Amino acid sequence: MRLADTIRIAMSNLWKRKLRTTLTIFAVVIGATLIALMVGLGVGLQNYVTGQLRSLSVPDVISVEPKTSLGVASVLLGATGFGAPQEVQEGQAVPYLNIKSLTGEDVERIRAVDHVDAVEPLVYIMPRWVQLEGDEKKYQLQLLGSPLYEIRQRRMDVGRAFEPGERGVAVIAHDFLETWGWHDPGEALGKTISIRVPLGYQINPLSSKEPEGQDYQFEIIGVFQDSILSTEVAVPMEDAITMARYFNQDNEAYTDKNMGLALSVHVDDPNQVEAVARGIENLGEYAAETPEESASSLAGGFRAVQAVLSIFGLIALAVASLSIINTLIMATYERTREIGVMKAVGASKGTIRLLFTVEAGSIGFWGGLVGVILAWILGQIVNLVSHLTFLKDYKSFDIAAFPLWLVLAVIALTTAVALVAGLLPAARAANLDPVEALRNE
């Protein structure tokens, strides 16, 4: 039988029982809509976050941490007293994790890896607030010491990166423009901000007393492009280290004795990033992550969320497949005689099987297609509502996205599920004894 005839006959067979076929397709539609919508929401969110991450991260910088076999679980287990209490060393950074701070020796070993251009510590400080000169109000911020090679590659609305050896300057996040009422990013340039660094960690919810601290002044020389790091303030490494030493009350912080818990490694050739990361890991004591890897590990997290959400759709699809089996088995009963006639005039088992398989596949195909269209419509409504409400400031971001691969994958999935569901009825129909079938009233 020609393919066109197979499809035509299969369609006309399905259409003979309009209501039943429509209901069966509708069951598939529910599953397809759920899956497409859930994955679509995940894709939208993932696009947003990874897009942001890409715009933030610099492609030729690797982050390196000491390798540890102990995870978060051991922190919890250690804290709750599983096993004998572990010995605590003076100066040990995080006792339960048994992580040692990195040293100048580590920096030298990593610097010796081929294509490593520079190694800098990742300086971590918890500031109290940032204040604009002449403004009483204090705002939260995320403070980062930024190496030159990194800040030079960041995208900015206006201004410039630091010069070598330059101090007392800062590049601020786009969102501060609104905070301080600047309509034109250019207005920010030349303004002075003051950052309060407290003395040590101040996480004491029982105390309302403002801890002791010190203010550091910076001139704004640039504004980053809009990103998810909406409270970011980047300052030169030297300034960050000065602040960190005050914060930690440790003048040896970020010297050869103690380089902190993580390093930023600049690679001199963008094509060697992967090789350098593996080279550092081969030293045996470090874990290295490229920007590509951090993006994909984040994407992996989103995929897990999508998978969980899609389970509902898969359950619906499983139920729909039972409905398909039922529909087609009913059809084999109803059409027993017709199948007998087809065999008498020259249809082989294969032909009958193909006919029923195509009918099953069509139910899946149309269900998937309608489901994707429905999910797209619902997605547009979600996008519209989100743009009017909680995503007012991110009009360019669609929370639900339906790339072509998703559309094709959902239709392929529903079609495949339907084809599998069609196996049993198709085999039943194909194996009908023509003599018996012709006798059927």
Next chain:
Amino acid sequence: MIELRQVTRTYKMGDQEIHALDHIDLEIADGEFVAVVGPSGSGKSTMLHVVGGLDTPSSGQVLVDSQDLARASDRELAAFRNRRVGFVFQTFNLQPTYTALENVALPLVFAKVPPQTRRLRAQTALEGVGLGGRLRHKPSELSGGERQRVAIARALVTDPAYILADEPTGNLDTATGREIITLLDRLHQERLITVVLVTHDREMAALADRQIILRDGRIVA
């Protein structure tokens, strides 16, 4: 040329074995018009089904133009039914939702004939049985005799060498039945088609060149 050699067809009915065909030996020459008669349950229909490749014998050889249907694959049997034989049934077995034209064209669909040619050949076949004016009618809009003529047109449309008719007049009144048999006889004479007619009606059988009488799965005359 149809040759049956020691053909047996047994069915299981509960614990009982029923010999629908019991060591049948038979030859039907090309261009013959043979009537198979006998009481109901004598194995007439089973023999027709076996000769037409619709049923396979339990043992023995079914040679049609030297092809042994007893050993043919499902695909080969389907092709055989499609091209070499045409069935005509007592209950017509037309697809109720198809028009006369579509019913007649159905075997050509399985023969992979393009749609244009299909329509043309189906129309010619319908005109050949005197139904040129009934192409777009559905079976429910046709009389019994007309329905059987549609079924005959369907059997003829692939130009088969054999027409196998199983009680084709059983659901028709005597006059219409005689018309159908006359039509089959005419096709046999004009186109030299071999016709095997299963009937329990002696009068109809008398029109055939030869009569084979079956009883309890054996040829008795």
